[in-house]
Structures are given as C-alpha cells and as structure tokens.
Amino acid sequence: MAAKSYLDLKSEVWESGRCSGCGACVAVCPADALSFDEGALVMSPGSNGYCKQATDGVTCGACYAVCPRIDNQPAETLGKYLELITAKSSFDVPRKQSGGAVTAILANALDEGLIDAIVTVTEDRWTLRPSSVIITESDVLIQQAGSRYSWWVPLLAALKYAVVKRKYKRIAVIGVPCAVQAVARMRESDNDLVIPYGKAIRLVIGLFCTETFDYNALIQGKLRTQYRIEPHEIQKLDVKGKLEVLKQDGSTTIVPLAELETCIRRGCHLCMDLTAVCSDISAGAIGSPPGSTTLIVRTPEGKGFVDRAVQNRKLDVGTGVDTATIEKLALVKIRKNSKR
Ligand SMILES: Cc1cc2nc3c(=O)[nH]c(=O)nc-3n(C[C@H](O)[C@H](O)[C@H](O)COP(=O)(O)OP(=O)(O)OC[C@H]3O[C@@H](n4cnc5c(N)ncnc54)[C@H](O)[C@@H]3O)c2cc1C
Ligand code: SF4
C-alpha cells in the first residue's frame, strides 16, 4: 500500500480542524512544498500543490508520519517519570518565566558540549511576533528566556534548517506538548526521510501547556485594539487562571481567560496533554512556589542533563512538588477537551 501523502493530511487533519500548528510536517517535507501563510488566524499549513508521492509517485509519506494529530491524543496527567523536582537556575536569568531551570539545563549542556544547538521559539522585542529559531550559544539562550504564549509560528520549522542545512547531530528541542508529540514520532519513525531528524534530536524539553493564543488575535487584536496596550509596552505575559500582562512601567493588566476564548488556536481544543508526557524532561510553573520551575524528569537521558547542570552548580534542585495541583489541572484539560 502506498504511504499516505499530504492529501491524506489535508483531509484528515487540516480540513477537520485537528491541526495543532506544530510545524512538523512543514519541517520534514523533502520538497519544501508545505508552509504556513503569514496572516490572521492561520490554523494549519498549506501546500504549493507539488508532492513527491502524489505528483511523481515516489514513495515519501514523511509529513503524515510525523503528524501528532493522526492518532488518538495522549490523555495522561503526569505520565511516566523518574523524578519530580522543583528547580531554579543558580545564576541570574533576568527574563526567566518561572525558575529559569530550562535555561540553566540547556546553557550547561551547550557550555559542556553535550549539545550543538537548541530549536525553540523566540520573539521580536518590539512586536512580540514569535519565530522559530536555532540557538547555539548560552549567552543568547539566557537573553531569550521566558514563555511565548502567542505562537502560531510552527516551532519545528527551524528543525529542518538545523538538521539538513547545518547538519547538527545533537539538537535539543524545547516545545509545547503537541510539538513534543511530533518529535516523539520523529524519534520512533522508520520512514527513511524522517530517520535523520529522529537521530539528530538528543534532548526534548516539554513545556506544560493549557492552550496557546494566535498572535494576531491576542497581541494585535485583543491587547492592542481593545486594551490599548502596544506590544513594545509589554514586559512579560503570564497565564495563571487569567492572563497577566506585566508592562514595562511596572503596572499589570489582568485579562480574564473567558475573554480570550476566540484567541485560542482551534487545534488546542482537542489537546489533552498538559505536561508534555512524551518529553525527556517536562517543565512548568504549577506545582512549585513562585520563582521555581517544576521539572518532571522522565528518561535516563533527561536525568543525565539535569544531573550535569546540578554538578556544575548551574541548577539548584529540591523536593516538595505539589503533584495534586498538577494532576487536577491536567484532569480539567482532559475532561474539557475529550468532549469536543
Ligand atoms: C504556550 C505556553 C503555555 C504554557 N502554559 C503553562 C501552564 O498552563 N502551566 C504551567 O505551569 N506552565 C505553563 N507553561 C510553562 C511555563 O510558562 C514555563 O515555560 C516553564 O515553567 C519553564 O520555566 P523556566 O523559567 O524554567 O523557563 P525559562 O528558563 O524561562 O526558559 C524557557 C525556554 O522556553 C523557550 N520557549 C518559550 N516559549 C516557547 C514556545 N512557545 N515553544 C517552544 N519554546 C519556547 C524559550 O526560548 C526559553 O528557552 C507554558 C509555556 C508556554 C510556552
Ligand atoms: S499537527 Fe503539526 S504535523 Fe500535523 S498537520 Fe498540523 S502542523 Fe502538520
């Protein structure tokens, strides 16, 4: 039987509203035929019409092989793990979102030469427009700390450049759970065109995620037009049962989550994975006191990266994670989105 092509992805995922926007299909298409359009509320990729398989009859199926929305979605609360710890960077990370633990683990890994590059999401300081990026130096990583809640930009788009053009062999990926699920498929895939991606990914750090917001709808629409907050006035966004907009002048504007329903990406309504259960290490704010990061260390590889950062005095760790709160929120997400 012929492998599935983008036409199957189009009918099963794009047109059915299941796409999460992770960008994995865009990254692995060997013909560079898939892309996201720049524009308002872009919910899924499109094709330029060419397809190795559908057009030329050459076996491919790479895009279909990596899509996390083909099968049933993971619906676990904490998932499997080796240890659950609270953690903080032991050096100053001015823009950290929680405890700066993600930055500390990866800065240590870069400095020690355990990884060559990190694929993550950055944002333009003036417009807050997010983009997919490759980081290879720890001082750049430290400057880029913090969470981007309004990413419609496919995180994994930069992965192609890292693997195919730069030929990095030891890449760390930071991603929200849907991107992590796609990377897990890359690591497990026996598709010849996908195997190089799986082999090059050394570490996957998953960020807890309840939902993400469309950039145009949230930053340009809700905050700029309705709340009269210009992107450059925003110092930090945080979602804690409400959206907190911390401004450069020190003031905070609170936006109730109920007001943001229309800004949430459509594919998020099908997502039941709060804690990124397919990662090597998951990281979130809930479960730890303010100023610390909760780390769910899931694999021996992930534990190795955490232990090295602790040994090199880049990361301080402790116990006492409030697992009940994490499980409660994870169950809320599962129950809400399993009904859709
Ligand atoms: C969209 C989104 C929703 C989240 N929702 C929750 C939640 O509901 N509950 C909760 O407890 N935690 C949530 N988090 C995680 C939380 O905000 C922190 O990222 C986490 O606690 C790690 O903090 P830290 O200080 O250790 O990370 P930092 O040291 O600040 O490092 C964060 C790293 O993540 C990268 N990054 C930022 N945004 C993205 C992105 N969108 N995709 C890929 N990489 C990115 C940055 O480049 C940086 O390297 C969310 C994060 C995101 C991005
Ligand atoms: S979920 Fe990801 S891999 Fe699947 S169609 Fe959407 S962008 Fe592509």
Ligand code: SF4
């Ligand atoms: S809620 Fe799920 S689908 Fe939406 S961005 Fe987060 S992980 Fe992806």
